[in-house]
Amino acid sequence: MAYQGECVQTVVKQLSKYRPQKDSPEQFLDTVSLDLQELSPIKRAFILDVLSGCLEYQKLLRTVVDAFYARDGRFCLWADYSLFEVICYLATFHVQELGFRLFRKIVCSQPRDKMHKFLRFFFNPINLCSWIKDEWSLVYETTHVKESWIDPLMRLQPEIQELLRELETASANQASVVKAKTKVTEPKEFKLTVPRPRAIPMPKRAPVLAKPRPVPQSTYQLPPERQQLERTKRYNRWLAEELLLNANLEELRCAMPRARRETPAEDSRKLRRQATPRIQKVSKLTFYKPNSHMPVKLNAAAILREGALYQRQVERELQRVDSLVDGAGDFSEFLGWQKKMQAKDREEQLAAEECRRLHGKLSHEEAILARQNVLQENKHKAEQKKEEMVGLMQQCAERRLQEERALKEQVERVLEAEKNAKAAQTKLWKSRRQAAQEVLAESRELLQRSAQEASEQQRQRCELICQLRALERQPTRKEKLVDLTQIPGHRLEGEMSIVELRERLALLKEAQQRAQEEKRDQIIQGKRARSQELQDTTERIALCRAAMGRAAALRLEEKKRPTTAPGSQDERVLELRRRIAERTAERRRQVAALRALAPRAARPRLREKLEAQQWRELAMSRQQRLRALQQEQRLETI
Incomplete structure (x- = not known):
């Protein structure tokens, strides 16, 4: 039976690979049994038995091991977590089957200092009878926990204490041996040869370069002929611009007869400023649509700024009215001509956009027709495939019925074997229950003695507390009489009594208040004057905003008016619309034909439902087969 010590390492290695979030216990045991096929049947049965027990009672084992790491095992490695679980399971469930001698060998085959710490914590009578028993009772019944697990562990106390003393001496000897082997390193000097001094080389003379000739000045200048040509070009361009500006000014002067005649130079400067656009780099701004229902709350600076802006606009409008009264001209004719030209350009742009949109719609209709043709071809192919699948599914159903019959026979055999195993297990439980009752009686006597001692200590503490409280309640007089109207008499300037000082402080507070x-x-x-001024400004701003809103609404209505007659349309647009109508009529005819044939295509849906049901039944039969095989393997291990 010496193979159990080697098998424990295998169990620890496999248990550390188990992940409860991803793996189920049954699948994990199946994979482990496949990996252990090379071992002998005895070793394989022992490993699977211990591993399945650790997975079954994992809640009980983890409560003990977690508490060990929190109290006594703070300096132990978390890599030994699975080792402690296996030792706890063997000590709780398999000590009587293995025998204490074999259990001692298994414990001594592991690291002795770790085993000493864990067994001392686990077999402590206080821990077993208090919190371990309570935690296990939360999962299983209290009577079962006490009779089956706690009492057998309490009966093993003498043998366990002897094993703990042996582990303690072995770990102490091992630590002393390790300390004796350590040696202090002694540094030694390096034996290095002294290098010879290097000879200093003679410096080389730096080469002297010849002085280059300077670059001639004509390299950076244009030839005189080119300069003369550039001057004549600039002059001719300026002369042409002057002549063009003078001709434009003569045409515009007819609209402004009483205005002040400006010189041609001033006119040319003004038109140049208007013609040359000012290019400024502006960062990209994000504009949001204003919410007209919610009023905007302005601060004082914004109100004053907006009031000054509207004031400047009013003054500018008054100046314009004065100039019109004096006889200044108007640009209404020019603006009307400009609007007509803009409307004509807009019509051409809208016609081009409509043509592009109709071209896209036409291509879309043609694509739909091509897609419908492809769908019809695919439907014919799908119907042929489904007819082939119906024949295959019938063959699969016949095979499935034969397999189910074989599985039912196998399940009946397994149930008969389980009944025989349960009868043997009940006999074993009865023998263990009798031994547990004896240990329970002994533990009750120990607990009664400890309870009596604790009550005596509590009584003595209560007496001491009563005596201390009686001493504290004795009255002690610590009062001292003080006259607040008396002057201290320290011979200082401005010396006064406390009452006078309080009166002066009260007067000073009243003055400050x-x-x-x-x-x-x-x-x-x-603040009131300032708020009145801001209120007047906001009223003026509201009036100006209302006037500007009315003007903007009028301008918007003028823009929305149709500039062209509704009957005038481009010939290209009409042709494209006619072609689109033809394509849509053809597509609708195909859709109507498909709808007329739709009831015939309802049969494949019933076939699909039958196929899905048959595949589902196949999957259920496979699961039942796997469960039956797992039950057979468990019975073989038992």
Whole structure:
């Protein structure tokens, strides 16, 4: 039976690979059994038995191991977590089957210092009878926990204490041996040869380069012929611009007869400024649509700024009216001609956009027709494939019925074997229950003695507390009489009593409070005047905004008016619309034909439902087969 020590390492390695979030216990045991096919049947059965027990009672084992890491095993490695679980399972469930001698060998084959710490924590009578028993009772019944697990562990206390002393001496000897082997390193000097001194080389003379000739000045200048040509070009361009500007000014002067005649130079400068656009780099701005229902709350600076802006606009409008009264001209004819030309350009642009849109719609209709043709071809192919699948599914159904019959026979055999195993297990439980009752009686006597000692200590503590409280309640007089009207008499300037000092402080506070109230009244008056001024400004702003809104609405209505007659359309647009109508009529005819044939295509849906049901039944039969095989393997291990 010496193979169990080697098998424990295999169990620890496999248990560390188990992940409860991803793996199920049954699948995990199946994969482990496949990996252990090379071992002998005895070793394989022992490993699978211990591993399945650790997975079954994992909640009980983890409560003990987690508490060990929190209290006594703070300096132990988390890599040994699975080792402690296996040792806890063997000590709780398999000590009587293996025998204490074999259990001692298994424990001694592991690291002795770790085993000493864990067994000392686990077999502590206080831990077993208090919190371990309570935690296990939350998962299983209290009577079962006490009779089946706690009492057998309490009966093993003498043998376990002897094993702990042996592990303690072995770990101490091992630590002393390790300390004796360590040696201190002694540094030694390096034996290096002294290098010879290097000879200093003679410096080389730096080569002297010849002085280059300077670059001639004509390299950076244009030849005189080119300069003369550039001057004549600039002059001719300026002369042509002057002549063009003078001709334009003569045409525009007819609209402004009483205006002040400007010189041609001033006219040319003004038109140049208008003709030359000012290019400025502006960062990209994000504009949001204003919400007209919610009023915008402005601060004082914004109100004053907007009031000054509207004031400047009003003054500018008054100046324009004065100039019109004096006889200045108007640009209404020019603006009308400009609007007509813009409307004509807009019509051409809209016609081009409509043509592009109709071209896209036409291509879309043609693509739909091509897609419908492809769908019809695919439907014919799909019907042929489905007819072939119906024949195959019938063959699969016949095979499935034969397999189900074989599985039912196998399940009946497994149930008969389980009944025999349960009868043997009940006999074993009865023998263990009798031994557990004896240990329970002994533990009750120990607990009664400890309870009596604790009650005696509690009584003595209560007596001491009563005596201390009685001493604290004795009255002690610590009062001292003080006269607040008496002067201390330290011979200092301005020396006064406490009452006089309080009166002077009260007068000083009243004076400060009066000054604060006066200052507060001044601030309130200034705020009221400021708020009245802001209110007047906001009223003026509201009036200006209403006027500007009405003007903007009028301009928007003028823009929305149709500039062209509804009957005038481009010939290209009409031709494209005619072609689109033909394509849509053809597509609708194909859709109507497909709808007329739709009831015949309802049969494949019934076939699909039958196929899905048959595949589902096949999957259920496979699961039942796997469960039956797993039950057979468990019975073989038992």
